[in-house]
Amino acid sequence: MARKSLLKPTTLATILLIIISFYAFFNTFLSPFINSDNTITPSNFPFFESSLLSTPIISESSNSHKVRIFLYDLPRKFTYGVIESYLIRSSSSSSSSSIDDKLKYPGNQHSAEWYLFSDLVNGKNLGEIIRVLDPEEADLFYVPFFSSLSLVVNPIRPNVGGGNSGGVVYSDEEMQEGLIEWLEEQVYWKRNNGWDHVFICQDPNALYKVVDRVKNGILLVSDFGRLRGDQASLIKDVILPYSHRINPFNGDVGVDGRKSLLFFMGNRYRKQGGKIRDLLFQVLKDQEDVIIKHGAQSRESRRMATQGMHSSKFCLHPAGDTPSACRLFDAIVSLCIPVIVSDSIELPFEDAIDYNKIAIFVDSDTAIKPGYLVEMLRKISTKRILEYQKELKEVKHYFEYEDPNGTVKEIWRQVSLKLPHVRLMVNREKRLVRRELIEPDCSCLCSNKTGTT
Numbered sequence: 001m002a003r004k005s006l007l008k009p010t011t012l013a014t015i016l017l018i019i020i021s022f023y024a025f026f027n028t029f030l031s032p033f034i035n036s037d038n039t040i041t042p043s044n045f046p047f048f049e050s051s052l053l054s055t056p057i058i059s060e061s062s063n064s065h066k067v068r069i070f071l072y073d074l075p076r077k078f079t080y081g082v083i084e085s086y087l088i089r090s091s092s093s094s095s096s097s098s099i100d101d102k103l104k105y106p107g108n109q110h111s112a113e114w115y116l117f118s119d120l121v122n123g124k125n126l127g128e129i130i131r132v133l134d135p136e137e138a139d140l141f142y143v144p145f146f147s148s149l150s151l152v153v154n155p156i157r158p159n160v161g162g163g164n165s166g167g168v169v170y171s172d173e174e175m176q177e178g179l180i181e182w183l184e185e186q187v188y189w190k191r192n193n194g195w196d197h198v199f200i201c202q203d204p205n206a207l208y209k210v211v212d213r214v215k216n217g218i219l220l221v222s223d224f225g226r227l228r229g230d231q232a233s234l235i236k237d238v239i240l241p242y243s244h245r246i247n248p249f250n251g252d253v254g255v256d257g258r259k260s261l262l263f264f265m266g267n268r269y270r271k272q273g274g275k276i277r278d279l280l281f282q283v284l285k286d287q288e289d290v291i292i293k294h295g296a297q298s299r300e301s302r303r304m305a306t307q308g309m310h311s312s313k314f315c316l317h318p319a320g321d322t323p324s325a326c327r328l329f330d331a332i333v334s335l336c337i338p339v340i341v342s343d344s345i346e347l348p349f350e351d352a353i354d355y356n357k358i359a360i361f362v363d364s365d366t367a368i369k370p371g372y373l374v375e376m377l378r379k380i381s382t383k384r385i386l387e388y389q390k391e392l393k394e395v396k397h398y399f400e401y402e403d404p405n406g407t408v409k410e411i412w413r414q415v416s417l418k419l420p421h422v423r424l425m426v427n428r429e430k431r432l433v434r435r436e437l438i439e440p441d442c443s444c445l446c447s448n449k450t451g452t453t
Contacts, residue, residue, distance in 0.1 A: 113146050309334035
């Protein structure tokens with residue numbers, strides 16, 4: 001006869017219920033929670049000590065893939081000292097301030113050098129770059145000389161006076177020379193012959209006296225208008241946008257409020273490639289729905305330019321003394337479609353932005369044909385204008401230096417992309433030996449004692 005089970009069905013059910021209850025209790029109250037920041041936090045059950053909270057799940061740093069950059073601690077005269085010299089020159093301050101964070105960099109089209117410096121100091125908007133405090137850990141070295149502002153302060157420049165501090169005339173050339181003398185004493189400059197150093201020289205004449213001594217480095221420039229092919233190129237350098245000088249247009253796309261066809265306001269008479277401006281004035285000045293004015297930089301000029309760009313469908317961007325100018329970026333943030341007449345222009349962030357979607361390009365010879373520009377622009381449909389404006393609105397953050405996801409972050413991304421080239425050049429230079437060091441000078445063998453060849 002089969003043995004009966006000692007446990008009745010009801011008893012088994014009770015035991016299973018108890019086991020399930022214990023499992024649920026331990027799983028609910030004693031197991032840790034995974035937080036959104038990837039930390040482990042035990043439950044708030046009363047017998048857990050606070051010292052056990054927030055244990056990291058992973059130890060791998062999120063910064064491990066970023067390019068490491070070291071910010072040189074330059075002598076003060078190359079950074080805040082340049083601002084003080086500007087304030088003294090402009091008579092807005094009778095004495096220099098010793099409190100750096102109260103010094104205000106003057107707003108101008110070259111203020112990229114201030115944004116890059118201050119964001120590196122504060123560790124903001126760095127994107128693909130991370131600042132390191134140990135130069136031995138660095139991939140790149142940033143040299144934060146305010147080279148463009150130094151050029152503005154220099155009293156030798158036309159229409160700029162003053163520039164004195166205690167009877168000493170400010171000299172941009174001496175500042176450039178002093179920077180290089182200081183830099184050439186640094187072990188990290190000597191180590192790789194400057195290939196891994198980053199310089200900002202946004203004004204076309206910034207660092208002009210010493211550019212041959214820093215040309216190995218990554219140059220942050222607005223264009224290549226004043227630089228030779230052996231000094232700068234797209235391979236090793238980065239094109240920066242100028243800071244826009246007018247307020248951005250914050251409205252939506254549309255043509256209802258844009259009554260003018262084409263707008264331009266700026267200096268009519270320029271040198272070199274900028275001579276195109278006078279020719280364009282001649283063919284456009286009497287055209288209907290076209291506003292073209294001669295004007296220098298001033299607060300009133302900026303107000304008029306803001307009004308003109310915000311109320312025009314197209315904005316003319318002719319070359320100046322160099323191929324680029326801040327006017328292009330004023331137009332972009334105004335959602336005013338740029339009409340670019342500059343045959344040698346280089347544009348910032350062109351791997352991320354398709355400029356054919358936001359601008360119209362016309363070569364100089366075609367642009368100065370009487371009637372051509374106006375007739376071409378009038379044929380562009382409202383639908384196509386709205387498409388341009390939508391694209392402009394999508395990309396305008398790339399040209400906003402104060403936007404946390406804007407210009408500064410994109411500049412550092414561009415700089416990070418240069419690291420493979422830097423390593424290539426550093427390694428090549430270590431491998432190659434200059435021929436003149438290993439081959440004798442044979443020029444003396446080309447002549448005999450009588451001097452005939």
